[in-house]
Amino acid sequence: MISLETLILITILSPLLVCLLTPFLSSKPVLRDILGPIGGIISSWGAIQLMISVLNGDQPRLELLQIAEGISISFVVTPLGAVFGLVASVLWIFAAIYSVGYMRGNKEANQTRFYVFYAMAVHAALCIAYAGDLLTLFIFYEVLTFSTYPLVTHKQNELAQKAGRLYMSILVGTSVILLLPAIIWVWVVTGSLEMSQNGVLDGNINPEYAPYLLAMFVFGIGKAALIPIHKWLPAAMVAPTPVSALLHAVAVVKAGVFTMLLILTNVFGIEFLSKTGASNWLVWLASFTLLTTSIIAIYKDDLKARLAYSTISQLSYITLGGALASSLATQGATLHIITHAAGKITLFFVAGAIYVGAKMSKISELNGHGKSMPLIFLAFFIGSLSIIGVPPMGGSWSKFFLMLGAAESGYIMVIAVFCISTILNAYYLMEIPARAFFFKKEKEIKVKIPVLITVPTLITCVLTILLFFFIEPFENLTSIMVNNL
Amino acid sequence: MTDILIKNLPILVVLCPLMMSLIVVLIPNIFLSWLLTLVSTFVAFIFSILLYQEVQIYSSISYALGNWAPPIGIEYVIDKVSIIPIIIITLIGFLTTIFSSKMMPNEINEASISKVYSLWLLAIAGLIGLVTTGDAFNLFVFLEISSLASVALVAMGAQKDKQALVAAYNYLIIGAVGATLYVIGVGLLYGITGTLNMADLSERIIDLKNNKALIAGFGFMIVGIMVKAAIFPMHIWLPKAYAYAPSAVSVLLAATATKASLYILARILFSIFDISDTLITNTLTYVILPLSILAMFAGTIMAIYEKDIKRLLAHSSVAQIGYITLAFAIGTKASIAAGFIHMFNHALIKGALFMAITSISFYIQKRVTLNNLSGLGKTMPITFFCFVICSLSLVGLPLTAGFISKLYLIKASISAEGIWIALLILFSSALSVIYLWKMIEALWLHQPKKKIIIKEKPIIYISLLVITFLNIYFGLDASFIVDSSFEAAEKLVGVSK
């Protein structure tokens, strides 16, 4: 029997190992490319084991090193962390396979570098998932930013550099100017960087200041892409599609909302928030973001840009769920991390597949191509349904819980917001399969999609359906998290 | 024998480079003079480590030169405060000497090298002497040794670029004015107390509250040292002096010279005078605090608009000195400790950054500007790697030494002055990302104009690697520097604060 500490180590170190080994295999592409999926399988196995132990009521803990008195690097698997860890590691398997197909199909340069930083980003995401204190969280938050920078600027042209600059300046800027002082503020008032299931601030901070501290956190976590600081996400679309998939489904944005949820639940604590109403303003900001970006998404013709705005909107669901400060909404938000990840990664895979197979990136070009790549568009259709929240897709559960949560905390307006946004979702996502299947084809294009791209796309697509039927373990997990509160 | 060694450590750590400089000047062989320099700096480093251990046991060592009891004779004081700059200087001195082995022959003609190494040792010895001494006038003498030697070293850059001469000249004149102001201050204090020994002085000025000559003397000393420490707006000599000095000299000066002066500043403010004195609190809040904040921003903004990399780093030094003085100005135990932590870490960071940039200029054989950094990141992976790590450390990202200092600085400022100073610190360090990122982007993303093939030489990058390693090491296990800085701060402001 492997001890839980070793399990944590296995889970977080296997992507790092992949990252370190890849450069040595740059001359042997096959070995190098197979490394990613293997690492993914190992770390998913670890993540599943960890989740099971959390379901059994354990809380695995690992103290890595002590920097100075009261400052250390440590890992703890919370229910929330277990969910995010699982999402990140499982989806990495498919993303890794997919990226092999994409990179080869597209004949990209600097593939080794790409895989190195790809694995590095996953490593950082997993470390965020299992972060045991605020410092560890912050460190790997930054590592994630820096490791994705070479991925975003992979093409190294003028556009990529510009995007990279925006990406770095927003993410690093916000985190250094706001997130870090917020963390230090918490350190100063509580005297420790630890987090706890019920929040650590209650009784330590004057409730009048709580909204300001919350604001520093909310705007400091640039990766959660709330409205004034969301610009980096569409800009980062210049990256290759596997990166976009990683950014939008697996690692970066999920790390952002995960951090947000963690701060809301484990630093402030839901009770503290509902008692003081410190997060009321956040509810409205998130709702605003949710609607505005949905509307912007309608006007985007570039497929990846539309998906990017859709992502921003979906992230706000999760932030909103946390801000509502009710246990049901928190459950919903946590579930939405999973379901949205599965749905959105499918959509991005499809976008990449279309680009590799048919060299198209505009929605208006897609007219009538549904028949030439039927499986791909079917996958897109199912993924969209999940995002919209139609049963029997996984996405329906999370929306259901979110709405219940909104009702529980008495925000009737928020339910209305959810409804409107669902309609908008349906409009901008359904347009794509509709164009593909029902519009008239304008010109004939030779389509060739590699198997390594099709297979992962279909698997994640199936996952979205499976999630509807096998949501129970996750629900249990979230209820453990909420019951502890 | 070991008894004698241990007993005389405080003087030996200075004598070792000092006497060696007298010998090195006579040796015409380049390699031999380098080797002797290396050996003596290494021995000095070992001595400083031994001293550190001694200080851990005895807390404060007083060494009476010539065996004359302190107020009569000159005293060397090594306590938990002064050991920090001693370790910085000897460590950096040793590492830069390794680094200089290829740089010196490249930039300085063969006939002068042994003399240059002699001056090099004198600069190091002067700095060590300056921080060890407990006598206000002896401090001036060693200040002059180090500054004359460093001026001459800076002027050696003229063999590459004539601007070095003007830089050295300004350094000399401004430095001499600073030193003379300091001497006036010491004179005024001496005139009213009759003593030059710092410890004795601090006792005898207690009865002299509100004495005008005391205030003026204090003011002159502080201004003189501020000039030497390049505190805004007395920093004008610094950027050019660092930028046009020969490579190895830039590294040495950037990492050590101002640190010694900053230490003296702390010593005057908190040790000779008393933090509870209104004179000091007023000086801190109304003079040093605003100047430090100005320095933080002025230095950073100048650096953002600078194209010449060595000058850019020098401007950034001005800003970083601002952080250190800001920490002193807040004036609590925690903040002074933060100042010492940053003093140590900044020496490591700036030393490494200058090393990386000057080794690039060694390989490409011209001044490094933003434009000709293009694409060198790939041709010089080791240097580039170290450069990136140390840039991150300068910004203060976690797991690097820079983070520890920022962390303690911010924590101290939040608990003392509220959030706004902390926000200013963070804002200026976020601004510093801009100029660092410009360099990294140029190194990494821009296409080189010509294909340049460079083979990195181990003798050049070894000390860069060591400093980078230390940057990471002190980011992971900061207990050494954090503990010693807190002890130093406690020694300076007393247990009460």
Next chain:
Amino acid sequence: MISELIINAFLVTIMLAIGIALLKTRTVIFTVVLTSAYSLIAALMFITLDAVDVAFTEASVGAGISTILFLAAMAYLPKEEEENLNSQILPAISCMVLGGILIWCSYDLPEIGLLSSPIHQHIVPDYILGSRDDIGIPNIVTSVLASYRGYDTFGETIVVFTAGVAVLVLLKNNTNVSKQKNKKSNGKIG
């Protein structure tokens, strides 16, 4: 007693006159000669203030060697100083402020020549007794210089040494290295 002070005041006034002349003159040779005269009068001042050793040194070093160096350097330098173009108000103001502070503080300085000031009472008696008993050298200045504060003197010898080496290295062997070595590049460019 008063006569001593009056001589003093007289000398100091001459020095002031030289200082003002230095502000006015723009001819280099005058400047050098005036500086030399300034040092000499300072040396006289030192004698009236009982500092014979200092006077000796000032006369030989300040008025002697410095002047020789100035003259030697002058041979290579422009003979006239150019008129200042920029305004000198800022430097003038800062000097006045510093001078004002000094004059302000002068009221709290010990009166000149008062035996009871702490400066004469604190450490010096030890030196005078020690010089007689411990060291046995009549010239107290020498015994303080070489023994009590021998380390200062050591440092100062090193300062002189530093300056010597620095000037040697600056004025000799000053061929331009970059021109020599331009061809021998360390990175292959091609």
Next chain:
Amino acid sequence: MERLVNMHKNPILRISTKILFAPIILFGLYVQFHGDFGPGGGFQAGVIVASAFILYSIVFGLDEGKKLFPPNINLFLLASGGLIYGGVGIASIILGEEFLSYNVLGSSPQSGQHIGILLVEFGVGLTVSNVMIALFNAFVGFKSGKDK
């Protein structure tokens, strides 16, 4: 410079320099060793001795001066002055006392002090005189870039 070069042709200057040379050095030595009893000491003596050589160089030209006093020896003595001073200090360390505590150098503390002071003053004088000569040589021998 012209006049400097031609000075040695003037017999008055030449002869009086030769006559003065030895007495100046003698006076320097007097100041050096009389420093214990009256004004004087290493600095002043060093400068006086240097002035003799400087006078010689002024009158007979720099090259003659260098022949009289070769730069190599100059450099050697320049460093050895400091070495003597430091050496005295180190000797007292080796004899078990603090740096520069002369008491242990002689049979009694007082004689030790005498020996120590004599030696360090000699070191100072050596360094100062040689630095002054070196400075003069360097300044006068400096070839301006424009002349090249």
Next chain:
Amino acid sequence: MHLLVLSQEKISNMISSTIGIWNYWIVFLLMMIGLFLVIGRKNFLKKIVGLTIFQTSVFLLYITFGKIKGGTPPILNNAIDTIYSNPLPHVLILTAIVVGVATTALGLSLVLRINSEYGSIEEDDISAQDLVDYHDQIESSKKIDKKFVQ
């Protein structure tokens, strides 16, 4: 008669105290003249002269501190009750003089080199030349860059 004696004493006291302060003041004034020459003048040689003046005046300040009324130079004699002037400032100033001449020598050698490289020792001329050089360096590397891009 009595009054006259008293007033004479008074006058002498007054004169001595005025002259005492007068000495200080002039010394301060001299310092400031020196300092002004250093920071106000643009000629590099004049700055060094200013520095010399500045330092010499500081020496005077120290020596003035060391004076004792009715004292003799600090050389021991066998008479009892001799008041010796304070030797400590003398020692300090001996050191400072030598440090000062070292600074002057180094400064002069730098001025010589500057003159031979720039052909001028006026700050304005030199900074103008430097500015041109600096821009040349930046511009030249930029030009090559552009060529490559094209």
